[in-house]
Amino acid sequence: MESFYQHEGTLKWALLLLAFVIFALWETYYPRRDLVASTARRWSSHALLSFLCNTLAAWIFRVSAVALAAASHHGLLNRGAIPFPVRCIMAVLLLDLLRYGQHYMYHAVSVLWRVHQVHHADPDYDWSTSLRFHPGEVLLSQGIYLTAIVILSPPAAAVLFLELADIAQNIFVHANVALPQWIDAPMRRFLITPDMHRIHHSVERSDQNTNFGTIFPWWDKLFGTYRRHPLAGDRMQVGLDEVGIKQGVSLLGMLTGPWTSYNSSRGESTYVQGNGSQEGNQEAQEKEALVKSL
Numbered sequence: 221m222e223s224f225y226q227h228e229g230t231l232k233w234a235l236l237l238l239a240f241v242i243f244a245l246w247e248t249y250y251p252r253r254d255l256v257a258s259t260a261r262r263w264s265s266h267a268l269l270s271f272l273c274n275t276l277a278a279w280i281f282r283v284s285a286v287a288l289a290a291a292s293h294h295g296l297l298n299r300g301a302i303p304f305p306v307r308c309i310m311a312v313l314l315l316d317l318l319r320y321g322q323h324y325m326y327h328a329v330s331v332l333w334r335v336h337q338v339h340h341a342d343p344d345y346d347w348s349t350s351l352r353f354h355p356g357e358v359l360l361s362q363g364i365y366l367t368a369i370v371i372l373s374p375p376a377a378a379v380l381f382l383e384l385a386d387i388a389q390n391i392f393v394h395a396n397v398a399l400p401q402w403i404d405a406p407m408r409r410f411l412i413t414p415d416m417h418r419i420h421h422s423v424e425r426s427d428q429n430t431n432f433g434t435i436f437p438w439w440d441k442l443f444g445t446y447r448r449h450p451l452a453g454d455r456m457q458v459g460l461d462e463v464g465i466k467q468g469v470s471l472l473g474m475l476t477g478p479w480t481s482y483n484s485s486r487g488e489s490t491y492v493q494g495n496g497s498q499e500g501n502q503e504a505q506e507k508e509a510l511v512k513s514l
């Protein structure tokens with residue numbers, strides 16, 4: 221079993237390559253939406269940004285989550301009384317819930333939104349959007365994740381499964397593809413689909429404050445942040461109003477995004493108004509009614 225973990229890097233690269241081939245071909249021949257920016261420019265900027273983030277994270281943390289879990293023996297889930305399969309299921313659910321909570325906070329707290337908005341500033345939406353995260357977000361998220369591994373001490377096999385599922389799911393939900401409705405609807409009961417996560421990348425603020433999940437849709441449904449359709453329906457636009465296409469595809473624009481493209485009208489107070497307050501809900505309901513009447 222131990223040697224299985226030693227192939228973690230190879231497994232991740234193989235899966236990434238496989239997912240890239242499948243979704244890049246699928247998007248090319250059956251795209252869900254027309255793209256507005258140069259694909260070559262976006263893909264190369266996103267690949268360079270991802271390479272920079274991964275190199276930085278590997279240099280700073282020096283240990284993978286799987287290796288840390290394998291070496292950790294004194295966490296909340298490392299109890300002999302809990303059967304191994306139950307510990308695995310609990311680990312996968314708790315770590316996915318952690319990602320949900322973390323993503324929610326990236327939108328709710330002004331300073332966190334500064335780094336997370338780089339992910340949302342993509343003027344298009346395709347598999348490469350899954351590579352687009354600011355180094356500040358990657359380092360903070362990885363630090364939180366590794367801390368959770370130490371606290372929980374989950375089975376290494378469960379962490380490896382989750383890491384591989386994350387890679388596949390991250391590319392899948394960001395892909396510029398559409399599943400037939402008869403597949404999408406039942407799939408959303410247990411897995412987030414591209415049409416569901418794309419709503420989170422809408423330019424509409426109230427759409428952005430929904431569908432935060434990574435793998436399972438249950439947390440959004442449980443905590444009232446699930447949205448089935450975008451406010452503007454099929455006319456939904458992705459990206460951020462405050463970031464133009466030129467800045468949105470530039471690597472320098474992504475790296476400096478937290479300081480240059482930050483919209484100061486956003487923040488904790490405006491977030492609450494746009495998502496949960498009566499006023500925000502009323503505005504959303506009025507827009508929804510308008511969309512339905514068209």
Ligand SMILES: [Zn+2]
Nearest residue numbers: 323327336420
């Ligand atoms: Zn987000």
